[in-house]
Amino acid sequence: MKSYLTRPQVRKNVSWLLFFVLLLLSSWLSISCGGKKQPAADSRTQVATKIPDRLPVRIADGTNKEVLVMTLGDIKTPLADGTFYPVEDRIVLNNGQEINDYFKTKLGIKFYRPLDKSIFPLPPSGWCTWYYYYGEVNQEEVEKNAVWLARNLKDYGLKYCQLDDGWQGRSLGSPVDYRDWSNVNQRFSKGLDSLARFIKGQGLVPGLWLAPHGQSNEEVVKASRAFLLTPDGQSPSSTWEGKFLLDPSKPEALSYLTELFTKLSADWGFEYFKIDGQPIVVDEYRQKQQFMASPGDPEQLYRRTLETIRQAIGPNRFLLCCWGTPLEGAGIFNGSRTGGDIVPAWEGFQVAAEATMKYYFLHNIVWYSDPDVMLVRYPLTQDMARAWASLQGLTGQALMASDRMYDLPADRVEILKRVYPAVDIRPLDLFPASRFKKIWDLKINHLGRQYDVVGCFNYDQTQSQGLEVKWADLGLEDNARYHIYDFWNKDYLGCVEKGIYVTIPPAGVRVLTLVKDNGQPQLISTSRHITQGWVDLESLAYEPENRVVRGRSRVIKGDPYELRFAFPRNERYLRIRRVEAPGYNFSLENHDGWATVTLSSQSNDTVSWEVYFEAGDVYNYPARTPAGLKAEIRSLNKVRLDWQPLYYLNAGYFIYLNGQPYLYTPVNCGELSGLNPDEDYLVEVKGAWLDGSTSEKAASLQLRLSTALPAEVYLSDLEPQYLVSDWGSPRMNRSAAGTQLKIGDRTYRSGIGTNARSEAVFDLGGIFKTFESEVGLDAASGGQGSVELKLFGDTKLLWKSELVKGRAPARKVRVKISGVKELRLVVEDGGDGPRSDLADWAEARVRK
Known part of the structure; x- marks a missing residue:
């Protein structure tokens, strides 16, 4: 078609067209951006793809040994002992002292190298089949869950859908009999490649479990020529990993692994692999050298198998090791389980908490740590579910649910939504913890907002507990005012100095957000995620x-x-x-x-x-004076305070020690800790209002711990500095099994029930002269097990038992402890494993 526009007319029309395009674009931007010029997206939206060159670090506990510290963003805190340089594996302390090869030598991570975050900048967030379906999983159930996950949690950051044990050819009998990766169970008749495609069709990433070093199919073993064999052709290594174990020194073993993982990844389409039983593999390689074709360093041989797997799946697929903590795989694995298997009960949460205490220092530095899955279904209470979710959300470890997702009630789904996805959190504390710490402090720096999200945990299933959260213990300004927001309960608790006394439900958590009052209206929390701003x-x-x-x-x-x-x-x-x-x-x-x-x-x-x-308007109420103040001694440096609740309106109470503000409490009780038993104290409590005003007068009492104590004190009436066990949970006045204390034929009303290996530590202040107890294996052991009991005073061994076995009657213990400030009761395994080692310190007491 011929044009009838002259060149000037063309330029004029183009100009008008450009004008209207710009006008429309301007209008669209005005509508979509609220008519305001928008700032560029914060750099945080670009996820960090490498570990920072330097990180703040603590190498030991501070004054309050209950505090675990994590960081998110560029954090500066007076709690830091120095700076860690990950690439150099070097720490420079604040005093200038240098610690070289910190992870390799101090922490024993022989193959340390910094985590490569270039492909997987964040820990995995997903779902695993095992802890609902176990070995009885089928394709239809996985698909139903995948559909639910895509509809309900994918938008919240859930990415992985991982099939666990049960897909392989045989699923009956003992584990050693069904480690055949060459066949697929009939419950997956469509084929695992079909399942992987279905999961991808939901916008998720398919994952697969296996124990690749083991095999139970003898035909595969014979054909591959890749496994350890005795001279007569038998297996020298029949373990949970499988009836047969790969010989890592054989080229055929590496070819076998290459072929297996090429099939699982390239052919079937899986992109996330969880390989199980790895500590067994390493231990067997150490012990079965004589059956290898070419014996060598067992750890290097093991790493060669891992490198082969990595080469087969490539760098873009996630590799997680499992069941225990195979440190020998550091630098090859993207992530690792750091503890045992959980169970769908509070004890399962404790397994995850123990893994966090022992190995969190590895997370987001060596690999992404995995304390095992998170469960939220019944019979867990809502408080338990919140505690489990808080463990995951505050630490940023690998986040995998494992319930039948489409059966969950709305309140449990709501909990999940507030912790997905796992974010870029890492430890400040680069050392293992020997106790279940109660205060987990996540320090966040984001968009100029510097705030703390603090998890306050109660590990006791039987009763609520109180906890002092002091600003100074968190490295905050002691005399500054901090806004306090209760995340799970969606409640503002006020703005106070010094700290707050928190009451925590049994087997539960309180998550408090602390924001320093800057004299302006402040955003103190958002609802999207437990980090309250970081992801949204x-x-x-x-x-x-x-x-x-x-x-x-x-x-x-x-x-x-x-x-x-x-x-x-x-x-x-x-x-x-x-x-x-x-x-x-x-x-x-x-x-x-x-x-x-x-x-x-x-x-x-x-x-x-x-x-x-x-x-706007404001309402004030005059603060009134409380009455009936009482003190109960909890230990030689701690007392619990109680008083009558005020009849009149109030916003809580302020506790004073020797005339100085000590702590705020919203309830009519509190605690004082860090006391000297030989000093005199004036304790006062005043009623408080929202503006910080207090009653003119105070309820008061005089206190001196050493004189207030009776001549004889049962340890079960005192609060230990810490009470931990490698197996089970120690208890006061009950056995570790939860039954009445019983040694031989005699029952006891008081004492400490523990399991091997355990420690109970008490602060005695040096004012007692004698320790007495009756010790032995509890009747709940069923006549099995063996233990050795030890008593330490200020690190010095004061007494130890002979080997205690079976149904032996109680042994009486009487030891002089004059001047001892810290008394430590230890139970050690007698050499036959800890499962039946239920030991009792019956009627344990100290005398002046």
Whole structure:
């Protein structure tokens, strides 16, 4: 077609066209961005693909040994002992001292090298079949769960759908009989390649479990010529790993692994591999050298098998080792389990907590640590489910659910949504912990917001517990005011100095967010994730002249997104005047001293929002004086305080020690710790109001621990400094099995029931002269087991038993302990394993 436009006319029309395009683009940007110029996305949205060149580090506990510290973002804290340089494996302490080869020599990680995050910048977040279906899994159930995961948790960051044990040819009998990776169980008649395609079709990544070093099919063993054999053709290594074990010194073994993993990855389509029983493999290679074709260093031979697997699957597929902690695979594995198998009960949570205490120092530095899966289903209570989710969310370890997902009630799904995905958290504490720590402090620096998310754990299933959370113990400013927000209970607890006394339900957790009061309206929490801003908040700014907070947040369709604001303690009268979030529904609520805005979206989107504040009304109530103050001695440096609850309205209480503020408590009880038993103390309690005002008068008492104690004290009436066991849970006045204490034919009302190996440590303050007890194996051992008991005073061995076995009657112990400040009761395994080693320190007591 011929054009009738002259060149000037063409230029003129092009100019008008360009003008309208720019006008439309400008209008679109104005609508989508709320009419405001948006800042560039924060660099945090670009996930770190390498470990920082330097990291803050603690190499030992601080004053409060109950504190475990994690970091997220660029953290600076006075708790740090120095700086760790991961590439050099070197620590420079604050005093200038250097520690070279820290992981290799101090922590015993022989093959240490920094985690390569270039392909997997974050720990895996997904689902595993094992802890619901165990070996009785089938394709239909996996597919149902995959569909549910894609619909309900994929938007929250869940990525992996992993098939565990039970897919292979045979699933009956003992494990040694069904380690055949050449056949697929008839329950997967469509083939595992079909399952992998189905999972990918849901937008998820398929994962697969196996124990590749073992084999139970004798035909495969004969054909491959890759396994350890005795001269007469028998297996010298029949273990959980399989009836036969690969000979790592044979080229045929490496060819076997290459062929196997090429089939599983390239042919079947799996992209995540969990290889099990690895510590067994290493131990067998150490012990079965004589059956190898070419014996060599067992650890290097083992690593050669891992490198072969890695070459077969390539760098873009995730490799997780399992069952125990095979440190010999460091530098090859992307991740590793760090403990035993969990169970669907509180004891399962404790398995995960123990793995975290022992090996969290490896996480996000050597590999992504995996304390095993998280369960939230019944019979776990909601408090237990929250505690398990908090363990995962606050540490950033590998996050795998393992319930029948489409059966979960809404309240349990809600818990899962608040911890997916695992984020880039790593330890400040580069050392193993010898106790179940109760205060887990995650320090976060994001968009100029520096705040702490603190998990307060109660490991006791039988009773609630109180816990002192002191700002100084967390490296915060002792006399500064901090806003406190209760994440799981969605409640603002106030703004106080010094710290807070927290009550925790049995087998439960309280997660508190601490934000320093800066004298302005502050965003103190968001609802999307337990990190409260890290995964959702893209920008944040406050304009004091207009009293407006502006931000930009990523939201998930159908998930109400809540912004929580707190006001300065001396400006509690503030309130939200209006909210702007063009194109989105919102609601707001004003409370005394804080407020919330809830945004909702019908799609996954990024929302620009503005919240305007103004002066409002405020209600004050005069603080009243409490009465009936009492002190109960819990140990030689700690007392519990109780008083009558105030009849009148109040916002809690402030505790004072020798005239100085000590701690805030929202309830009519509290604790004092770190006391000297030979000093006199004046203890006072005043009623408090939201503005920090207190009653004019106080309930008070005088206290001196050494004189308040009776002449004889049972250790079960004192709170130990710590009480830990490698197997089971020690208990006061019950056996470790939960039964009445019984040694031989005699039962006891008081004492400490433990299991090997265990330690119970008490602070005695040097004021007692004698220790007495009756010791032995508890009747719940069933006449089995053997133990050795030891008593230490200030690290010195004071007494030890002979080997205690079977149903022997109790042995009486009487030991002089004059001047002993720390008394340690130890139970060790007698050499036959810890499972039946239920030992009792019956009627354990000290005398002045």
